Amino acid sequence: DAGVTQSPTHLIKTRGQQVTLRCSPKSGHDTVSWYQQALGQGPQFIFQYYEEEERQRGNFPDRFSGHQFPNYSSELNVNALLLGDSALYLCASSQSGHLGYTFGSGTRLTVV
């Protein structure tokens, strides 16, 4: 049973560009959350999607947007990249009505 799959694993972008990160949730999970983890810090909540809608959002600017598809997979889009957006981006999936989250291994984004 595949867990949470994220792609790509590593990415280098130039300041000002746009990036799309992808996440396939664990089989049976219908809720997807995204987190940003800067070096040496704990993950910070970006937003959560359920039933193709954004249900909760953390303290991130509108440059960060997302989408959830009917098959429950999700994308994280970041526009106008800043050097400070360099981080590990983690996707976590869960099943509504249950408490456990499963995290993917993340996408390492480097903005130069």
Place this chain on the structure above:
Amino acid sequence: DAKTTQPPSMDCAEGRAANLPCNHSTISGNEYVYWYRQIHSQGPQYIIHGLKNNETNEMASLIITEDRKSSTLILPHATLRDTAVYYCIVRVNAGGTSYGKLTFGQGTILTVHP
């Protein structure tokens, strides 16, 4: 901001029990205590969670004080592979759904040495 306080680092000898403390003095009655760990370059891994009773699974035990203001994660026989950052998180389970976000703090770096 995280609602938990953990020591920044701890050491443990291989084969011994690792006891990781966490303070959550402002925890609400409907908030659960969760523990995750993160091994270098991987995503966080769920360990255990509880509301008010002590819990045990194949990975660890969770001891929650009666007033619920603190808890301890116990790894009964630590191995070198248990070296990781351990996060204690309190979280509301909103209405039985999984809408609640996880608010991570800095965690405790546990180093298991031979």
